[in-house]
Amino acid sequence: xxxxxxxxxxxxxxxxxxxxxxxxxxxxxxxxxxxxxxxxxxxxxxxxxxxxxxxxxxxxxxxxxxxxxxxxxxxxxxxxxxxxxxxxxxxxxxxxxxxxxxxxxxxxxxxxxxxxxxxxxxxxxxxxxxxxxxxxxxxxxxxxxxxxxxxxxxxxxxxxxxxxxxxxxxxxxxxxxxxxxxxxxxxxxxxxxxxxxx
Amino acid sequence: xxxxxxxxxxxxxxxxxxxxxxxxxxxxxxxxxxxxxxxxxxxxxxxxxxxxxxxxxxxxxxxxxxxxxxxxxxxxxxxxxxxxxxxxxxxxxxxxxxxxxxxxxxxxxxxxxxxxxxxxxxxxxxxxxxxxxxxxxxxxxxxxxxxxxxxxxxxxxxxxxxxxxxxxxxxx
Numbered sequence: 588x589x590x591x592x593x594x595x596x597x598x599x600x601x602x603x604x605x606x607x608x609x610x611x612x613x614x615x616x617x618x619x620x621x622x623x624x625x626x627x628x629x630x631x632x633x634x635x636x637x638x639x640x641x642x643x644x645x646x647x648x649x650x651x652x653x654x655x656x657x658x659x660x661x662x663x664x665x666x667x668x669x670x671x672x673x674x675x676x677x678x679x680x681x682x683x684x685x686x687x688x689x690x691x692x693x694x695x696x697x698x699x700x701x702x703x704x705x706x707x708x709x710x711x712x713x714x715x716x717x718x719x720x721x722x723x724x725x726x727x728x729x730x731x732x733x734x735x736x737x738x739x740x741x742x743x744x745x746x747x748x749x750x751x752x753x754x755x756x757x758x759x760x761x762x763x764x765x766x767x768x769x770x771x772x773x774x775x776x777x778x779x780x781x782x783x784x785x
Numbered sequence: 786x787x788x789x790x791x792x793x794x795x796x797x798x799x800x801x802x803x804x805x806x807x808x809x810x811x812x813x814x815x816x817x818x819x820x821x822x823x824x825x826x827x828x829x830x831x832x833x834x835x836x837x838x839x840x841x842x843x844x845x846x847x848x849x850x851x852x853x854x855x856x857x858x859x860x861x862x863x864x865x866x867x868x869x870x871x872x873x874x875x876x877x878x879x880x881x882x883x884x885x886x887x888x889x890x891x892x893x894x895x896x897x898x899x900x901x902x903x904x905x906x907x908x909x910x911x912x913x914x915x916x917x918x919x920x921x922x923x924x925x926x927x928x929x930x931x932x933x934x935x936x937x938x939x940x941x942x943x944x945x946x947x948x949x950x951x952x953x954x955x956x957x
Contacts, residue, residue: 599844600840602847604849613843617842636824641819644812644815718932723922724932728938731938737794748893756906759953763952767911771937
């Protein structure tokens with residue numbers, strides 16, 4: 588996906604620049620933005636390191652484990668048909684907590700494991716394995732709805748670009764996240780009920 | 786709202802450190818270990834950012850965005866924000882790193898505290914890369930019939946986006 592997007596940006600940009608007589612600005616822009624990217628990452632590095640350092644403390648202190656236990660009732664509400672103690676539930680809760688804490692790089696591997704164990708569950712139920720189960724749909728819709736509590740990357744970008752208050756977006760972003768997640772949950776519950784009726 | 790936001794990061798830092806101390810964690814060593822991981826992540830981001838910011842820089846200098854904005858501006862004008870935001874929303878559905886290039890472009894042009902800058906900050910914080918997540922995760926489970934997953938994902942993204950636009954308007 589990114590291959591095509593990038594090819595389009597570079598090739599389309601250069602062609603368009605040549606046709607519109609902007610060849611010189613294009614050449615300057617290419618060099619300048621490559622330099623800007625490095626400057627930005629130096630700011631990023633500090634803020635991200637601060638966050639991952641804190642999260643390491645949280646993990647070591649058992650905070651992450653405790654949160655995983657804490658969301659068990661919520662997961663039982665969202666995924667009532669997954670048997671208690673099934674490995675899928677453990678993977679899902681780790682993925683959700685990693686999402687909430689903004690540990691993006693930790694979400695995907697465990698999320699993929701959750702999908703695999705949900706596929707196992709479908710096999711155990713004797714359903715065709717190539718059809719998404721309601722649990723898979725709910726899990727993915729929840730993931731896409733974004734659960735992140737503190738958008739740390741966005742704060743870092745804002746601070747690099749001279750925002751007067753980089754962290755000022757936390758609360759509005761949290762509100763918007765709650766709204767998208769609420770819509771996701773309502774939709775999943777509605778579809779679940781419809782599936783159960785059939 | 787911004788004032789309350791300011792308390793969130795210090796509160797999290799305080800709680801995590803206090804909780805670590807109460808649980809007899811070697812907090813400083815732990816912090817350093819985690820921070821090292823953070824640097825690794827930032828280093829990986831450097832490479833993608835160089836590629837993508839260069840791509841966006843070229844597109845922008847070429848006049849492509851001006852053309853695109855002219856085409857999209859009647860739609861964007863309905864909502865009262867620049868057409869660039871529409872491009873950004875579209876790209877975000879596919880690739881988070883490509884969207885980051887455009888985010889920085891919006892910040893550079895309008896500033897992060899302007900109305901377009903705030904929309905960008907909020908909406909990018911509350912949405913995910915719908916098509917990327919669905920394709921990677923369904924591939925892992927070897928699922929080909931995805932049923933209502935995409936509908937739900939787009940619905941929730943739309944809800945977050947609309948909420949983000951209204952919240953940004955409320956802050957300016």
